[in-house]
Amino acid sequence: MYGELSELTLRQKLGQIFMFGFDGHHVPPHVQDLLRDYRLGNIIYFRRNVSHSEQIIALSQELQQQSARWNSIPLSIAIDQEGGMVARIDRDVTVMPGQMTLGAAGSAKYAYDAGKISGMELAQLGITINFAPVLDVNNNPLNPVIGIRSFGEQPEQVAELGVSMISGYQEMGVAACAKHFPGHGDTTADSHEELPAVMHSLDRLHRIELVPFKAAVAAGVELIMTAHVQFPALEPDGKPATLSHRVLTELLREELGFESVIVTDCLEMKAISEGVGVGEGAVEAFKAGADLILVSHRLDLQLEAYAALEQAVLAGEISEERLNESVKRVLSMKQRQQHKLQQAKASSDFLPIGAAESIERCQRMMEQAVTLVQDQAGYLPLDRTEQTLVLWPEVRESTQVDEVIEQELTLGKQLNQLGLSTVELVIGTEPTEEELEQVVHMLQQERFGQIVMGMYNASSSSGQAHIVQLLSKLSEQQKSKVIFISLRNPYDRSLLSSSDTYICAYENRPQMLQALSLALVGSIPFQGKLPVQL
Structure with a gap:
C-alpha cells in the first residue's frame, strides 16, 4: 500500500475519499490549491476537459505532477466513457459501441473486446477509472436516463455482458465501475432532476435488478456506483440508496460480499442537492457505507462536502477507524490498478490509441448489431x-x-x-x-x-x-x-x-x-x- 495509514494526516485521508471535477483543458489555480491544501486524491473528467489525445495526456500528466508535489499517492482520474452515445472523448480514440448496441450484437466476446480496447486507450490517456459498465436492467420503456445505456432488459444477459466488459477494462489496468446500484433501470424519472423510486418487492429486486451486480461482485469489479433512487423494499425510511446504510452496508457489503470501493453518483444531482443537500449528503453517504464521494462541478459545493465530512470526523460523529476503512479500500484499489496497468503495458496486446485493428473490431461489432x-x-x-x-x-x-x-x-x-x-x-x-x-x-x-x-x-x-x-x-x-x-x-x-x-x-x-x-x-x-x- 502507498505508505502506512498511521503516517497519513487527517487531510491526506480525507483527500483520498473525495473526487472532484473542474472546467478547462489545463489545471486551474483552484485545483492546484485543492491538491496542495486538501490533498485531493481523485479527479473526474467530462467533455469540457478533453479535446484531442495529446491534450488529454498532457492534462493527466500535469495533474499527476502537481499532485506529486504534495502527495506520494498517485491521483485516480476517472471518466464516463460508456461507449455509444455516452462517450466524453470522441476524437482520436476508438469510440466503442454503446451497451444496447452490444446487447443487440449479443456476444460476450464483443463486450470483453469493447472493454479491453477502450481500457487500453484510456490507460494511455492517463485515465485510471472508467465509470462503466451500466448494469441497470432497462425494462421500462419510459426510463428517461438509462435506455440505450443498458445492455437490455434480461438480467442474465446484462450480467454476462457486463462481467465480460469489466474483465476487458480491468485486464488493461483501468478500474471498472458497475452502476447504478441497486438498479436505475425501472424508473420513470431522472435522478439528475428529481428523486425516482423503484417500488418492487425484495423478491423481485433479487430476481431482476440485483442479478448483474451480484455477478459483478463475484467477478471482482473494483468500484460500484450508487443510485440516487428510493427502494422502499430495501429502505423503508425513504432514503435514496446513496444515503442508506441498509442498502450500502447491509445489502452490498454484508449480504453480497462486496469488498472494494463504493462510490456515490454525483451529489450535485437534484435528487440529493435539493433534498438533504451536498454537505449533509456527503456525511450521510459516508455513514451509509460509501468510500468515495463524487462532487463533479461546483467548487463551493466541493468545499462544502469536504468541510462537512471533516467536521463530522473531528466531532466524533464519524470515527477515524471508519475513515481508515474507506481509505484502505481506495488505496488498495489504486495499487491493484497500477499493478495491472504495468502488466498490460508489458503485453503484446497493448495497442496504440486508434489502432486500425481496434477500429476494425469496433466496425464488426456495429455490423453485428x-x-x-x-x-x-x-x-x-x-x-x-x-x-x-x-x-x-x-x-x-x-x-x-x-x-x-x-x-x-x-x-x-x-x-x-x-x-x-x-x-x-x-x-x-x-x-x-x-x-x-x-x-x-x-x-x-x-x-x-x-x-x-x-x-x-x-x-x-x-x-x-x-x-x-x-x-x-x-x-x-x-x-x-x-x-x-x-x-x-x-x-x-x-x-x-x-x-x-x-x-x-x-x-x-x-x-x-x-x-x-x-x-x-x-x-x-x-x-x-x-x-x-x-
Missing part, C-alpha cells in the same frame, strides 16, 4: 435507382446525459458514398415550426421513391412524432417507400404501425452509420436481435 424489426412491405434493401430523401435528426442542446456532438458524417452522406442519389434534410431532435414546414413543402414539391427517417427519441418529441405520422400516410398510400430508423431509443416503435418498416441502430456514431448503410443497401445482412421488448 443493426436490427431489422419489421419490413412487411419488403422495402429493403434500398433501390439504388430511386431518388432518396433522408431526414436526419441533429442533437442541438446538451442534457445531463446527451451532449452535442460535432458530426460531419450523416446517414445521407454515407448512403451517397454507396452510390445512392440522396437529398438530405437536417432537422433538430425538437424540430422548429420552420423545419416542420420545410419537410411538408419538400414532400409536396418533389416525389421521392424512398424516404429514410432517422428517429432520435422521437416518442418524446411532438415534432418528430408529427413527421412520422405524415410519412406513415405516404407509405400507406404507396406514394413512397418509407423506412424508419431509430438512432437511439428503440421504443420509438410505439409511434409506428405493424406495417411500417423499422430498423434499430441504437446510436448515431460514424461507425454505426457505416454499418447501417451497408445493411440498408443489402451489402451485409441484418444480424442484430432486439435486447428489449417493444
Whole structure:
C-alpha cells in the first residue's frame, strides 16, 4: 500500500475519499490549491476537459505532477466513457459501441473486446477509472436516463455482458465501475432532476435488478456506483440508496460480499442537492457505507462536502477507524490498478490509441448489431435507382446525459458514398415550426421513391412524432417507400404501425452509420436481435 495509514494526516485521508471535477483543458489555480491544501486524491473528467489525445495526456500528466508535489499517492482520474452515445472523448480514440448496441450484437466476446480496447486507450490517456459498465436492467420503456445505456432488459444477459466488459477494462489496468446500484433501470424519472423510486418487492429486486451486480461482485469489479433512487423494499425510511446504510452496508457489503470501493453518483444531482443537500449528503453517504464521494462541478459545493465530512470526523460523529476503512479500500484499489496497468503495458496486446485493428473490431461489432424489426412491405434493401430523401435528426442542446456532438458524417452522406442519389434534410431532435414546414413543402414539391427517417427519441418529441405520422400516410398510400430508423431509443416503435418498416441502430456514431448503410443497401445482412421488448 502507498505508505502506512498511521503516517497519513487527517487531510491526506480525507483527500483520498473525495473526487472532484473542474472546467478547462489545463489545471486551474483552484485545483492546484485543492491538491496542495486538501490533498485531493481523485479527479473526474467530462467533455469540457478533453479535446484531442495529446491534450488529454498532457492534462493527466500535469495533474499527476502537481499532485506529486504534495502527495506520494498517485491521483485516480476517472471518466464516463460508456461507449455509444455516452462517450466524453470522441476524437482520436476508438469510440466503442454503446451497451444496447452490444446487447443487440449479443456476444460476450464483443463486450470483453469493447472493454479491453477502450481500457487500453484510456490507460494511455492517463485515465485510471472508467465509470462503466451500466448494469441497470432497462425494462421500462419510459426510463428517461438509462435506455440505450443498458445492455437490455434480461438480467442474465446484462450480467454476462457486463462481467465480460469489466474483465476487458480491468485486464488493461483501468478500474471498472458497475452502476447504478441497486438498479436505475425501472424508473420513470431522472435522478439528475428529481428523486425516482423503484417500488418492487425484495423478491423481485433479487430476481431482476440485483442479478448483474451480484455477478459483478463475484467477478471482482473494483468500484460500484450508487443510485440516487428510493427502494422502499430495501429502505423503508425513504432514503435514496446513496444515503442508506441498509442498502450500502447491509445489502452490498454484508449480504453480497462486496469488498472494494463504493462510490456515490454525483451529489450535485437534484435528487440529493435539493433534498438533504451536498454537505449533509456527503456525511450521510459516508455513514451509509460509501468510500468515495463524487462532487463533479461546483467548487463551493466541493468545499462544502469536504468541510462537512471533516467536521463530522473531528466531532466524533464519524470515527477515524471508519475513515481508515474507506481509505484502505481506495488505496488498495489504486495499487491493484497500477499493478495491472504495468502488466498490460508489458503485453503484446497493448495497442496504440486508434489502432486500425481496434477500429476494425469496433466496425464488426456495429455490423453485428443493426436490427431489422419489421419490413412487411419488403422495402429493403434500398433501390439504388430511386431518388432518396433522408431526414436526419441533429442533437442541438446538451442534457445531463446527451451532449452535442460535432458530426460531419450523416446517414445521407454515407448512403451517397454507396452510390445512392440522396437529398438530405437536417432537422433538430425538437424540430422548429420552420423545419416542420420545410419537410411538408419538400414532400409536396418533389416525389421521392424512398424516404429514410432517422428517429432520435422521437416518442418524446411532438415534432418528430408529427413527421412520422405524415410519412406513415405516404407509405400507406404507396406514394413512397418509407423506412424508419431509430438512432437511439428503440421504443420509438410505439409511434409506428405493424406495417411500417423499422430498423434499430441504437446510436448515431460514424461507425454505426457505416454499418447501417451497408445493411440498408443489402451489402451485409441484418444480424442484430432486439435486447428489449417493444
